[in-house]
Amino acid sequence: MRMPLRRRFETPRLEREAFSSLKRGVVSALERGAFSALEREGFSRAAADRLKGSPSISRSPAGKLRPYVVPLLLIAALAVAQAAQAKTFAWKATGKGGVVYLIGSVHLLSQDFYPLNPALESAYKDSDLLVEEIDLAEMLNPSSQLQILSRGMLPSSTPLDKVLSAATYALLNKHITSLGLPAEPFKMLKPWAVALMLSSLEMQKAGFDPELGIDKHFYDQAKTDGKGVQGLETAEYQIARFDDMTMEQQDHLLAETLKDVETEQANTKKLVEAWRTGDVPNVERLVLSDLKQEPLLYQRLLVDRNKNWLPKIEALFSRRGHALVVVGAAHLVGPDGIVAMLKAKGYTVEQM
Numbered sequence: 001m002r003m004p005l006r007r008r009f010e011t012p013r014l015e016r017e018a019f020s021s022l023k024r025g026v027v028s029a030l031e032r033g034a035f036s037a038l039e040r041e042g043f044s045r046a047a048a049d050r051l052k053g054s055p056s057i058s059r060s061p062a063g064k065l066r067p068y069v070v071p072l073l074l075i076a077a078l079a080v081a082q083a084a085q086a087k088t089f090a091w092k093a094t095g096k097g098g099v100v101y102l103i104g105s106v107h108l109l110s111q112d113f114y115p116l117n118p119a120l121e122s123a124y125k126d127s128d129l130l131v132e133e134i135d136l137a138e139m140l141n142p143s144s145q146l147q148i149l150s151r152g153m154l155p156s157s158t159p160l161d162k163v164l165s166a167a168t169y170a171l172l173n174k175h176i177t178s179l180g181l182p183a184e185p186f187k188m189l190k191p192w193a194v195a196l197m198l199s200s201l202e203m204q205k206a207g208f209d210p211e212l213g214i215d216k217h218f219y220d221q222a223k224t225d226g227k228g229v230q231g232l233e234t235a236e237y238q239i240a241r242f243d244d245m246t247m248e249q250q251d252h253l254l255a256e257t258l259k260d261v262e263t264e265q266a267n268t269k270k271l272v273e274a275w276r277t278g279d280v281p282n283v284e285r286l287v288l289s290d291l292k293q294e295p296l297l298y299q300r301l302l303v304d305r306n307k308n309w310l311p312k313i314e315a316l317f318s319r320r321g322h323a324l325v326v327v328g329a330a331h332l333v334g335p336d337g338i339v340a341m342l343k344a345k346g347y348t349v350e351q352m
Helices: 006-008 024-040 045-052 118-127 143-150 165-180 184-186 191-205 213-226 235-243 245-278 280-286 297-318 338-344
Strands: 089-093 100-105 129-134 228-231 323-329 349-350
Touching: 089 118, 089 338, 100 118, 100 213, 118 165, 118 213, 118 245, 129 213, 143 235, 165 245, 191 235, 191 245, 213 228, 245 280, 245 323, 245 338, 245 349, 297 323, 297 338
Parallel strands: 100 323, 129 228, 129 323
Antiparallel strands: 089 100, 089 349
């Protein structure tokens, strides 16, 4: 069954999640390695500009392209609520004498989404601890990025064209050629790594920037304000969400990414706008209903992780202070979402 690209945007931002998000460091590391290889193959910076084609894509002071995060899991990045009239994708959960705020994260946004709805900023101000899918300090650590890059590469004796089906490799070659890119550097990467890179580029072309994502926004604030920051899972676990997929599953992921790449910008804009306006039914229709049509991915990227997170989130209610939990929005909704799980445990969960 075909899997529209928007389904995969849930994931640990690696997230990007769908796969949220899964995370920021994955594409960051992969692009560092891949763009270096592209340059060795003669791929010019001018070609990179034409490829990315968005005013939101900037250069570092050194003149190099900034590494970007994979949307993994923009599925996981988009929040859904249970009340159609909701103005924000945030909840206040109370129970056992404690308070925990939940915000569904969009891992990549544009500048026009700021300032955020005051309710979101109020939840942050009322909390002394920020809890996200992963502590971004770990994901952005050079050693973690080196690990990601190494995990995303194929053995030199088994290039990409040897592990992909003929049909998927033909799709990839066609897309790479249309972008004016050499094929050789991509042959070094595993299919899941190529899929994440291509998805990330499409998000950048649509004008979305990982530096403006909800999780990054609150992470930066917490560091500035001296608040505590914790992760619900590790970088290694998030990398494994991709790398432990069978080659057949990776082939499927890449093939569907390539088939839907031309329509993904429009779909993403619709989803993010629905998140901003609190259009819960539309977001749920566009995101969760699609992901559920891929049972293995739904279980792997959402259900299993939600079950792993639940006891850690419950422990936050025993703290003296309030905590703010920011995770990919798809994790919060539906019968297998964190909000439903907390309600089933007897907590009061109200949308803000």
